[in-house]
Every structure is written in C-alpha cells, then in structure tokens.
Amino acid sequence: MSSPEGDDLGRLIGDLEAASKVPAKRRQVGIKSTIDRTTSLLSDKGALPDELARLVELLTVRNHLDQASLAAILRNLYPLGKVSDEVVLRFVGALGHGQLKPSLPLQALMLRWLVMVYHLLESPTILSQAYGVLFNLLDTAAIRPPLCHLLALVTRRKHVRPFRIQAILNLSRQTGGDPNLTGLLRVFKNYYPEIIVGDATKGRAAAFKHPDPQWRARLDEIQQQHPEHQDDGGLRNGFAVNHALGRRLKGTKALFPTVHTLHAQESSVTLEEIDSAESLAKNLEKIELPTQLVAVLADPLLQKFLLLRPDAEAFSRIANWLMACLDDVARGDADPAYLEDLLVVIHDYAVSTKTLPPLLLTFFERYLSVWHGSEKWDMVLEALSFVPLLEFKDLSKILEQLEHSILDNTSASQIALLKFYTLLLRRWIVAVEAAEHLDSLPWASIPELIEHVNRLALTLTQTSPTVGTYLIILDFYAAASMLYSKPRILEHIDITIPPPILVYLLFFSRSLAVMSRLCGVLVAYKRVWEAAMSSAVRRELSQHERAQVNVFNGFLMDVCNCLWRGRAFSMTDVNAQGCRIPRSIQPALESYLRAADPDLSLSTVFDLSHSPLLCLQSISFVRLLEEVDLEVIRSRHAGPVTQSSLSQLAQRGGLRLSWQEYRSGVLDYLESKGFPGVSQLMHNTMKNLMKARR
Structure with missing residues (x-):
C-alpha cells in the first residue's frame, strides 16, 4: 500500500466518487484502503475548497458508500481556509426525513461539524438565513443535541419570536425537560427575560461546550500551515x-x-x-x-x-x-x-x-499596588504608554508606582523603563499633533518627564555602559527632538536638552554608530533652537532656556574642536567647555600620549584621522582614491593623514589631495557607509562647510 504522503487527495476522491456509483457487491476492489488513505490525508493536510466541496457532495447525496466510511470522512473533514456558503447549504439541505436524506447519525455528525467550523464560515449570516429550517427540525430527537448547539451560536435577537418560544416550551414538556432545549431557551431568555418566566429555564441545561477540543486544536494547526491562512481567532x-x-x-x-x-x-x-x-x-x-x-x-x-x-x-x-x-x-x-x-x-x-481613559488609569493605580512587577512587563508597559498628557503631579503617581514595581536593581528593568518612556513620548507627539486646542494642554509635563528620564539615562550609563544601551538612550532624545521640531508645538513648550555629562559619555563611546546617532540628535536640537529664536515661533525664550542655549552651544563647540578644528578639550573659544575634562588632568593625558607615540597630540587625537572610531574610515577613503589612480601614483599614504603628510605625499608622486578636500571627502564617505550624523553636524555648524554645501 502506498504511503499517505505519496497519495493525491484529488485522485483518491475520484476513486471514491467512482465507487459511490457501484453497489458494494459489484465492486472488484474494496474501498477500505482508499477510505483509510483519504482520512489520513485529510487529518494530515486538510481539504482545499474544491476538494471540500466534492467530499461534501459525497456526504450529502445518497450513494453506495457505507455509513461507516462516510462517518470516517466526516470526522476527519478538516477544511483549509474558509468554508463556503455552498458547503453550508448542502449540509443544511441534507437535514431532515426522507428516503434520499443521509441517515440521522450522519446528520448529527454534519451538525456537529458545522458547530466546530462555525468560526471559519465565509458568511456567518448564511445560517441565520436558514434559521427557520434548522429550528423546525428540533422535534427530531436524534439530531437535537448538536442542532440546539448550532442554534445557540446562530441565535440573535431578531430570531427570538413568541411562536418559537412557545414551540420550545411545548417540546420541552413533551420530552421531559431535555437539557439541550433548556439550554437553547436560556439563550432566548438573554434577549427577552421579561417574556420567558417561570420554571422553564431552571432545570438542567446543556453547557454547549466545544464538541471536540482536540479536533479544534488539529484544525488550528492545519490552518496555520496553509499559506493563505488567516487567523480569525485573533481578528x-x-x-x-x-x-x-x-x-x-x-x-x-x-x-x-x-x-x-x-x-x-x-x-x-x-x-x-x-x-x-x-x-x-x-x-x-x-x-x-x-x-x-x-x-x-x-x-x-x-x-x-x-x-x-x-x-x-x-x-x-x-x-x-x-x-x-x-x-x-x-x-x-x-x-x-x-x-x-x-x-x-x-x-x-x-x-x-489607542486610548487609556481615566477609569483605566484608576484601575492601574490600584493594580500596580498589588502587582509584583515580575510578570507581563511588556503588556503593562505597552498599555500604560497610552496614558494621555496629564499634569505631571497626577502622572507621577502612576510612574512612581510603576518604577517601584519594575525596578529590581538590574539594568534590564531600567532599560525596559526607558523604552516605555520613549514610547510614551512618541504617543504624546501623535496626540498633541492631532489636538485642536493646544492652549489647554498641560505642556509643563513634557519637560518634567524629560528631566526625569535624564536621571534614568545617566544611571544607565553606569549600570549598563554598552552600545545597545546607548542607542536606546539616543532613541529617547531623538523622539524629544522630533517633538520640539514642530513649530506649532514649540510655541507652547520649553526646550530641555540632554545632560552635558551624558552627551560627552556618548560622544567618547567605543561605537561609531553611537557617535553618529548623537551628532544627528545634536543637529536636530540645533535646528530646534534656531526655530525657537526665529520669527516663526511667537514667544520669547524662558530664562532657563537661555541658560541651556549656552550649554548646548558648548556641546557643538567641543565636538567640532575634537573632530574638525584639532583643538580637543580647548576652553579658550566662546562657549567651549573642554568636554568637561578638568584642566588639571589634561597635562597628565598629554604626557601619556607623548609616551605612547611622540607624534600624537592631545589636541588632535580625536580628529577625523586619529580618532579611534574614525581612523579606519578615514584611511579607507584615502585607499579608495588611491585604487582609482593606482596606475598614476608612485607612492601611497601610510596614514594617519595630516595636512603636512598630504603635502609631502604629493611631492613623492602620491595623491594630490588638499586638506579641505580630504576632510570633506571623509564626511561624504561616512554618509555613504551609513554614518551620516558626523557629516550633518559639521555641515550645519562649520561656516566654511555651510558655504561649500550651498
């Protein structure tokens, strides 16, 4: 006998269709093996819509297949995809009494099957349209249990009519209080409790549970394997x-x-x-x-x-x-x-x-007091990310309880909390952009939230100083800069910048991706400050903002001094803060560098050519140019590149490249490699680069 995997369901159905037209005594070959292979394939892979329709025709039209074979097919009739209206109507039409109707046990299995695939019906209203036909079959005891279950699923208020209530009551009295009828009557009573009174619904009633949970589980597995599967259970x-x-x-x-x-x-x-x-x-x-x-x-x-x-x-x-x-x-x-x-x-x-109304905020205030914070972090945090923009004193009650429940002295809990604050801020951006009346919003809550997160971010730089953590921190400040970038919003809200120590820790991290992201965030904040001080925003800067402008300008000056101007840690320029490195430490750093390499200098060790994060990209750019002119040049640059070394290289027959061309080329090369932040910051800060780009 061939294995089920080697069989084709369509061919097997064809064999059954042919056998169904021939009486059993006249068949030359028995069909038991065909039935076994068919049911095995159905249980393994299910039936496609056209295969399902052919099998249903075999089940509903009188033929020469024995009842055991038909029942075996019906018990393993797992549909793939939706169940069409034609299939449903064929089963409904096969119900009842008559010489051409299937046997009553087979009809009971058909009704049971309709109950189990009810969630897959292509058009659930098709059974509603056939409600009268189904209801009139309740007097058939052999199919009553699955029929009552199906009617309980289909029943809606429009189906509950006085004549149907009376019919069920009469039938229930005749049958001695059939639990299935009592269960259906209770469904009716849900819609008209003032009509159905008395003891009619007080007896033992059917629970109408799923007839076969294991069958349903197998059906779900088959549906998930189908390429066109749609998860209706979740939709x-x-x-x-x-x-x-x-x-x-x-x-x-x-x-x-x-x-x-x-x-x-x-x-x-x-x-x-x-x-x-x-x-x-x-x-x-x-x-x-x-x-x-x-x-x-x-x-x-x-x-x-x-x-x-x-x-x-x-x-x-x-x-x-x-x-x-x-x-x-x-x-x-x-x-x-x-x-x-x-x-x-x-x-x-x-x-x-996409909302969390006040009643649910009240629920969470109470819930967080009994929640241990160890289960379902993601659900609690995602639900609370829909908290509307509130006065910070009201918001802080929930945030304090949340932090108390979640924080367990691990960096994982702190990172989860930071991600939550980033998501919350993004939700607020969407909400305030859609708001019509901005004057009434509690704008002061946003700067207070950012100040709150500033402390959390600084804590994370100590507990989890990793590249992944730094990028998560930058996600929050990117969201904050996006909020400030809206002139309509900027008119109502004070700008709050990241803490200086955080900026310098991120700038001197060991990841070029972190440096690039940081520079991109600083560019976004720079544009925000420019907009806030322009005529586009109709308000004056607050005293706190004016103090922050000087601090922020210090960020820009220090970064440019390190990367571009060869004056790292200088404090002689206006607003320069020397990256907050104390002057007393700088001579020790200079001595260390000279001992390591006499050609190194503290002022230039973080420029494009010497920076540990940028030196490989810089020399790779030079190598790329040399490869293009390989047949012309007689000497290659050993690196790192300086203004003096470029001049000497040209004299030795190497690349003819000016210092300005080299640095601009490195910025473009960084952009092409997916690190645009450094180039954006330089082109938005250095005046000679601004003119060149224009």
Whole structure:
C-alpha cells in the first residue's frame, strides 16, 4: 500500500466518487484502503475548497458508500481556509426525513461539524438565513443535541419570536425537560427575560461546550500551515458583537461578561443586532446600553459605540466593576491569576482604541499596588504608554508606582523603563499633533518627564555602559527632538536638552554608530533652537532656556574642536567647555600620549584621522582614491593623514589631495557607509562647510 504522503487527495476522491456509483457487491476492489488513505490525508493536510466541496457532495447525496466510511470522512473533514456558503447549504439541505436524506447519525455528525467550523464560515449570516429550517427540525430527537448547539451560536435577537418560544416550551414538556432545549431557551431568555418566566429555564441545561477540543486544536494547526491562512481567532469583526468573548480568558473561573442587552423592548435596538458600519450609524441614537458594560474592554463594537456616544454613567459602572475585581483579589476572595487575564483584555483594549481613559488609569493605580512587577512587563508597559498628557503631579503617581514595581536593581528593568518612556513620548507627539486646542494642554509635563528620564539615562550609563544601551538612550532624545521640531508645538513648550555629562559619555563611546546617532540628535536640537529664536515661533525664550542655549552651544563647540578644528578639550573659544575634562588632568593625558607615540597630540587625537572610531574610515577613503589612480601614483599614504603628510605625499608622486578636500571627502564617505550624523553636524555648524554645501 502506498504511503499517505505519496497519495493525491484529488485522485483518491475520484476513486471514491467512482465507487459511490457501484453497489458494494459489484465492486472488484474494496474501498477500505482508499477510505483509510483519504482520512489520513485529510487529518494530515486538510481539504482545499474544491476538494471540500466534492467530499461534501459525497456526504450529502445518497450513494453506495457505507455509513461507516462516510462517518470516517466526516470526522476527519478538516477544511483549509474558509468554508463556503455552498458547503453550508448542502449540509443544511441534507437535514431532515426522507428516503434520499443521509441517515440521522450522519446528520448529527454534519451538525456537529458545522458547530466546530462555525468560526471559519465565509458568511456567518448564511445560517441565520436558514434559521427557520434548522429550528423546525428540533422535534427530531436524534439530531437535537448538536442542532440546539448550532442554534445557540446562530441565535440573535431578531430570531427570538413568541411562536418559537412557545414551540420550545411545548417540546420541552413533551420530552421531559431535555437539557439541550433548556439550554437553547436560556439563550432566548438573554434577549427577552421579561417574556420567558417561570420554571422553564431552571432545570438542567446543556453547557454547549466545544464538541471536540482536540479536533479544534488539529484544525488550528492545519490552518496555520496553509499559506493563505488567516487567523480569525485573533481578528475581530469591528462592527459585530464578539460573542466568543468568554473564551478569550483561559484558566480563569470567572468568565469575562459578554455583550447582552436584557430588558429590551420589542421596538428597541440592541448592539447584538448591529452587523455593519451602516447599521451602527443608522441606529446610533436608538441603541440601548447593554447590561454588562465592562464588556467594552474586549468587544470592538461596544468600544466604537461608547467612543461615538460616551456616557458618564456607563464609564462609572465599568470603573466600579474593575475596582470590585481588584478588591476581591486584595481580600483573597479571587484567584490572583484572574488579574493577569484581566490585564490581557485591558491591554488589548488600549492597543485597539489607542486610548487609556481615566477609569483605566484608576484601575492601574490600584493594580500596580498589588502587582509584583515580575510578570507581563511588556503588556503593562505597552498599555500604560497610552496614558494621555496629564499634569505631571497626577502622572507621577502612576510612574512612581510603576518604577517601584519594575525596578529590581538590574539594568534590564531600567532599560525596559526607558523604552516605555520613549514610547510614551512618541504617543504624546501623535496626540498633541492631532489636538485642536493646544492652549489647554498641560505642556509643563513634557519637560518634567524629560528631566526625569535624564536621571534614568545617566544611571544607565553606569549600570549598563554598552552600545545597545546607548542607542536606546539616543532613541529617547531623538523622539524629544522630533517633538520640539514642530513649530506649532514649540510655541507652547520649553526646550530641555540632554545632560552635558551624558552627551560627552556618548560622544567618547567605543561605537561609531553611537557617535553618529548623537551628532544627528545634536543637529536636530540645533535646528530646534534656531526655530525657537526665529520669527516663526511667537514667544520669547524662558530664562532657563537661555541658560541651556549656552550649554548646548558648548556641546557643538567641543565636538567640532575634537573632530574638525584639532583643538580637543580647548576652553579658550566662546562657549567651549573642554568636554568637561578638568584642566588639571589634561597635562597628565598629554604626557601619556607623548609616551605612547611622540607624534600624537592631545589636541588632535580625536580628529577625523586619529580618532579611534574614525581612523579606519578615514584611511579607507584615502585607499579608495588611491585604487582609482593606482596606475598614476608612485607612492601611497601610510596614514594617519595630516595636512603636512598630504603635502609631502604629493611631492613623492602620491595623491594630490588638499586638506579641505580630504576632510570633506571623509564626511561624504561616512554618509555613504551609513554614518551620516558626523557629516550633518559639521555641515550645519562649520561656516566654511555651510558655504561649500550651498
């Protein structure tokens, strides 16, 4: 017998189609092996839409295949991709009594299959359209359990009618209180509790759990292997109630409430009836608030509804529910794991709505007091990154609790916190750019946050002095410079620069990438200062800003002195700070250099030719020019390049390259290698380079 891997499902289906037309006694070859190979392939790879349609036709049309073979195919009928309306209607049409209908056990398996693939239906409304046909089959006891389960999934408010309620009540009395009918009646009661009264729903009821979790797990694996797979379990219809919400929280005893509108009137409109954007817009003012409003945290339609029609009482009810959950955990009346599940839902809400309303800020204030900070860092930090721009005294309450929970004397926790502050600042940039009334915003919070992060960044240079950490620090200041670069925003906010010690530590790091990024950030800040002192911004600099201008100009002067002017650590120029190196130390550094190499000088040791970060790039640029003129030149430069060595090189028959051409060429070479920061800073600071570029 050939292996399943060597079989072709289409060919096997063709063999079954041929066998289905011939009575078993007249077949020359048995079909058991074909059935085994078919079911094995279906279980291994699933059925494509055209293969699925052919198999469903075999299952629904009377033929000569035995019931055991058909049942085996149906139990292993794993679809790839969506389930088409044609497949659904074929199964629905095969239900009921008649000589040409499949057997009732096979019909029960068909209904069970529809329940298990309900989330993959191409058009879920197709079963809603066939609701009457399905409902009228409830008197068939053999298919009632899976039929009630399917109807429970399909039922919406429009399907609940008095004649159907009466039909279920009558059938329930005739069957002695069938649990499946009682379960379906409870679904009906969710929509009209004032109509369904009495003891009808108090008996034992079916729970309508998934018929076969292992089958569903295998289906998910097959779907993920398919190249056109779409993860519908993670995607939610933005204009339909998420009826599967309760299954989102695993491992918690208390299910998260779903959207249900109880005590609705015949003429009222509920969220459960909304199935499109047009329907939501048309009925926005008529929709009644659902009973469990806290479902807004995970239901996309309810989120949109409360954003479009906010309600103070609704938000108060949601806040009360969340606080009750926290109180239960604090008192020990609820499993602490429930808070983790709740956090997942709140995180998803914040990410999907891009907001964190005041009620959730209150929740986090309480949550952080009981959170140990060791689980779900990423979710807590990402959710809190949507905190709106608040007064810093209000914001600091949450930030202090967050830092107290997360910081554990490790650099990893400090880096996580810095990344959070960078993300928070970026969110604020988006929010303030979209705001219409800027005057009312608490602008002072932004400089205070930057000052707060300044201390964290300096701490990180001591606890984790690595290239990766330095680049993360620069990410924050790049975001800050981006915020200041908006003239509309700059009119309302004071500029805050990085601490001087931090700038010099980053400049003298062992990474060219860090130096380049730092120079790029300094260029961005320079343009911000120029804009702030121009007529484009209608405000005067504050006293604190004027003091910072001089400090910032010192950064520029010191960097240019090191890289370009050959005057490292000089303090004779206006605003020069000597890179904050005390003068008393400079003679010792000079002596050390002379002892190491008599040709080295402290003033030039960090220029383009001698800097440990730039010397390789500089000489590589010269080598590149020499390779071009290799047939002409008689001598090559040994390096490092100086103004004097270039003159001597030309006299020996080497490259004819002026000192200015060499340095400009190195800057261009750095840009071509992905290090544009140094070139940008020089061209925006040195006057001779500004003129040359213009």
